[in-house]
Amino acid sequence: MITAGLVLAGAAMLIGWVAGLARRTDTQVLLSTVAWTANIAAAVALTIAGALGLAGCRQRVDLDGLAGFGPATLSVDSLAGLFLVTSFAVAIPALAAAASPANRKRPRLPAAVAAALAAVAVIVTTDNFFVLLFGWEALTAAFFLMSGYDRDLPGRAEGSVITVAFGKASGAAVLMGALLLAAHTHTFTFAAGAVNPRSAAGQAAYVLLLLGFGIKVGLVHAHSWMPRGYAAAPGPARAVMAGVAVNVGFYGMWRTLEIMGAPPVWLICVVLVVGGVTAIQGIAHAAVHPDLAALISWSSVENSGMITVGFGAALVGAWAGEPKLTAAGLVAGTAQVMAHALGKTLLFVSASTIEQATATTDLDRLGGIVRRLPWSGTGLVIGSLTLAGLPLTAGFASEWFTLESLMQQFRVSSLAMHLCTAVAGALVALTIGIAGVTFVRVIGLTAFGPKRLGEPRIDRDFAAVDQQWVYRFACGALVLGCLGVAAFAPVQVRLIGHGLTSVVGSEAAGANAQPWVLAPVYAEFAALSPSWLWIVLPLMAVLAAGVAALFAKRNPFRARHVTPWSSASPGVDRGVGYSSFAYANPVRNVLSTVLLTRAELLGTAHESRSRAPAPGRLTYRVEVVDLVERYFSRGLLRSVRVVSRAARGLQSGRLDAYLAYLLIAVLAVIAVVIATS
Incomplete structure (x- = not known):
C-alpha cells in the first residue's frame, strides 16, 4: 500500500502539471478533477497502510543501498502507522472538499498538494536519515509552491519566501544533527542507543534534531512563518499544510526520543518552557486578531506549544526512568495531535468556502454565517469547539491528558524539573482558558452573530459549494471525527497505545483504567469518561428542559418581547453592537505584556473651501505586535x-x-x- 500511495501521488503531480499546460478550459477542468481524485486515492491507500501497520502487519519497500549512505527502506511500524492514520485520514475529506468545482480554476494546485502528500509519506515511513532529508526538502518545496500559488495577490510572495526560508533552516538543522549521529554510527540508518545523548556530540545532535522539527511545527522563535505561510496559501492547501503536513515535525520528535533516549535536564527544561511560551504566544495573538484565517493560523502555533509540552512531560519521564510518565506525556501529545488535525482541517475547509463566498475574512463582517452557509458554518462551530477543548469534542480529553501528565512532577526528584513543569503547567492552563474566550468570539460573533454594517454579499457560485454532496461529505466526516473521537475516546487511546509500543512498550495501555474510563496511565490518580459525558450531558439538558416546561405553566420557548437595553447590545436600532474588536479588548489589555498593546487617539483637522474651521475626525487605534x-x-x-x-x-x-x-x-x-x- 505504501507503493500504491506514492504512485498515485506521483500520478496526481504529473496530471496536475499537465493540466496547467492545457489551453482549453474544459481540458483543465477534466485533468484537475482527475488529479484531485488521484490525490484522494493516494490518501486512502496511505491510510490503509497505516492501519495495517497498527494492526501488526508490517510493510516494507526495500530501496537497496544509497551510494554509501547505508541500507534504506520504506516501512510501516506501529509509530509510523499511527502518524499515517492521523495525517491521511483527515486528508481524505480535506481533498474531497478541495476537489469542488470552485477550485478548478487552479489546475496546478493538485500537483503541489500531491508533492506534499508524497513527502509526508516518505518522511514517516523511512528508516534512513538521507531519505528523510530528501522528503523534508521535498516538503519544503511543496510548501513554497502552495503558499506562493496566488503570488499575484498582495502578501503572497512574502509569505511564500518566509515559508521556504524557515523550511530550509529546519532542513539544515536536521541535516547537521543527522551528520553528527552518522559520524558515530557510520550509517544514516536509524540506530537506537548508538550515541550517548548526554555526551557533547549526543547533546548537540539532540538539540539540532529538535530544533529542525520544532521549526517545522512553529515553535518560538520560529513561529513567524506559520501565520504568514498559511494565510498566503489558497484555502484548500491550508487544510493540507496544517492538518496533514505539519504532523511530520511531531513524528520527528517522537522518533528522536525512540532513537536517542532521555536528553539532559537542561534540554528538557528548554522544551517545556518553549512549549508553554509558544502556546500562550499563539493563543494571545489568535484571541485579538480580527481576521478569521489569521486567527486559525495563530491557533496552530498555540496547539504546537500544547503538543510540545506533552512531549516535554514524556522527556521528564524518560530522564527519571519512569516509563509510565513517558507514556502519559506521549499519550497526551498524540491525542492533541489528533484533535488538532481534525479541528484545524475542519476549520480551514469551512473557512475556505466562507472566504470564497463572501470575499472577506474580517470577523466584524461575517455575522450569521450559519444561517447563510449552513454546512460551512456548522464546520466552523464544531472546529472551534474542538480547538477550544470543550466537552463532547476531541480536544477536551487531549487537553485533560496534558494537564494530568504535568501534574506528575512529584514523581521526579529534580528541582529544575519541578520548576519547569510548574511553569509549563501554568502557561498551559492559562492558554486553555484564553482559547475558550477566543473561539467563543468566533462562534458567538461570526457563526451566530447578528447582521452587521457592511455585511458582504454572498457569491452564488461559491455559495453553491456549500450545497454540493462532496463538500457536505467532507464537512460531515470531519464533524463526525471531532465528535466521534470524544464519544469513543477509550478506543482512540487504545489506538494510540498500539502506536506507541515501539517507544514505551505496553505502558500506554494504562491510559484506559476501565473499558470506558480514561486515566493518566497512573491508576487511581484521576479519571475521566468522555463517553459517559456524551450520555449524561444530553440527559441533563433534556431534564432541565422538562423541569422548565413543568413549572413554567406555559410554553417555555415562547419569545418575550421587551424594549432593548440601549447599550452595546445587539438589536439596538442605531446599528451598534459588540464587535470582535470590542470582545477581544479585555484579552488585549490583560495580555498587554505579551502583545505589547499600544492604544492611541488620533485626530485630523479639516478645512472647508471658505477656510473656516471644520470639525475634525477622531480615530481610536490599537496595535499589537509579535x-x-x-x-x-x-x-x-x-x-x-x-x-x-x-x-x-x-x-x-x-x-x-x-x-x-x-x-x-x-x-x-x-x-x-x-x-x-
Whole structure:
C-alpha cells in the first residue's frame, strides 16, 4: 500500500502539471478533477497502510543501498502507522472538499498538494536519515509552491519566501544533527542507543534534531512563518499544510526520543518552557486578531506549544526512568495531535468556502454565517469547539491528558524539573482558558452573530459549494471525527497505545483504567469518561428542559418581547453592537505584556473651501505586535544582511580566488576532523 500511495501521488503531480499546460478550459477542468481524485486515492491507500501497520502487519519497500549512505527502506511500524492514520485520514475529506468545482480554476494546485502528500509519506515511513532529508526538502518545496500559488495577490510572495526560508533552516538543522549521529554510527540508518545523548556530540545532535522539527511545527522563535505561510496559501492547501503536513515535525520528535533516549535536564527544561511560551504566544495573538484565517493560523502555533509540552512531560519521564510518565506525556501529545488535525482541517475547509463566498475574512463582517452557509458554518462551530477543548469534542480529553501528565512532577526528584513543569503547567492552563474566550468570539460573533454594517454579499457560485454532496461529505466526516473521537475516546487511546509500543512498550495501555474510563496511565490518580459525558450531558439538558416546561405553566420557548437595553447590545436600532474588536479588548489589555498593546487617539483637522474651521475626525487605534519578531527576528535579520553584504564582496569573478576559497574550506574541514578524531 505504501507503493500504491506514492504512485498515485506521483500520478496526481504529473496530471496536475499537465493540466496547467492545457489551453482549453474544459481540458483543465477534466485533468484537475482527475488529479484531485488521484490525490484522494493516494490518501486512502496511505491510510490503509497505516492501519495495517497498527494492526501488526508490517510493510516494507526495500530501496537497496544509497551510494554509501547505508541500507534504506520504506516501512510501516506501529509509530509510523499511527502518524499515517492521523495525517491521511483527515486528508481524505480535506481533498474531497478541495476537489469542488470552485477550485478548478487552479489546475496546478493538485500537483503541489500531491508533492506534499508524497513527502509526508516518505518522511514517516523511512528508516534512513538521507531519505528523510530528501522528503523534508521535498516538503519544503511543496510548501513554497502552495503558499506562493496566488503570488499575484498582495502578501503572497512574502509569505511564500518566509515559508521556504524557515523550511530550509529546519532542513539544515536536521541535516547537521543527522551528520553528527552518522559520524558515530557510520550509517544514516536509524540506530537506537548508538550515541550517548548526554555526551557533547549526543547533546548537540539532540538539540539540532529538535530544533529542525520544532521549526517545522512553529515553535518560538520560529513561529513567524506559520501565520504568514498559511494565510498566503489558497484555502484548500491550508487544510493540507496544517492538518496533514505539519504532523511530520511531531513524528520527528517522537522518533528522536525512540532513537536517542532521555536528553539532559537542561534540554528538557528548554522544551517545556518553549512549549508553554509558544502556546500562550499563539493563543494571545489568535484571541485579538480580527481576521478569521489569521486567527486559525495563530491557533496552530498555540496547539504546537500544547503538543510540545506533552512531549516535554514524556522527556521528564524518560530522564527519571519512569516509563509510565513517558507514556502519559506521549499519550497526551498524540491525542492533541489528533484533535488538532481534525479541528484545524475542519476549520480551514469551512473557512475556505466562507472566504470564497463572501470575499472577506474580517470577523466584524461575517455575522450569521450559519444561517447563510449552513454546512460551512456548522464546520466552523464544531472546529472551534474542538480547538477550544470543550466537552463532547476531541480536544477536551487531549487537553485533560496534558494537564494530568504535568501534574506528575512529584514523581521526579529534580528541582529544575519541578520548576519547569510548574511553569509549563501554568502557561498551559492559562492558554486553555484564553482559547475558550477566543473561539467563543468566533462562534458567538461570526457563526451566530447578528447582521452587521457592511455585511458582504454572498457569491452564488461559491455559495453553491456549500450545497454540493462532496463538500457536505467532507464537512460531515470531519464533524463526525471531532465528535466521534470524544464519544469513543477509550478506543482512540487504545489506538494510540498500539502506536506507541515501539517507544514505551505496553505502558500506554494504562491510559484506559476501565473499558470506558480514561486515566493518566497512573491508576487511581484521576479519571475521566468522555463517553459517559456524551450520555449524561444530553440527559441533563433534556431534564432541565422538562423541569422548565413543568413549572413554567406555559410554553417555555415562547419569545418575550421587551424594549432593548440601549447599550452595546445587539438589536439596538442605531446599528451598534459588540464587535470582535470590542470582545477581544479585555484579552488585549490583560495580555498587554505579551502583545505589547499600544492604544492611541488620533485626530485630523479639516478645512472647508471658505477656510473656516471644520470639525475634525477622531480615530481610536490599537496595535499589537509579535514580541519575538520585533526583538529577536528583526535583529537576526539585520545580522544576516550584514553577513550577506560582506560575502558579496568575496564574489570577485576570478577563478583563482574561488579555488583559494575551496582550498581554505578543505583545510578547515581536515583540521576539524583531526581535532575531533
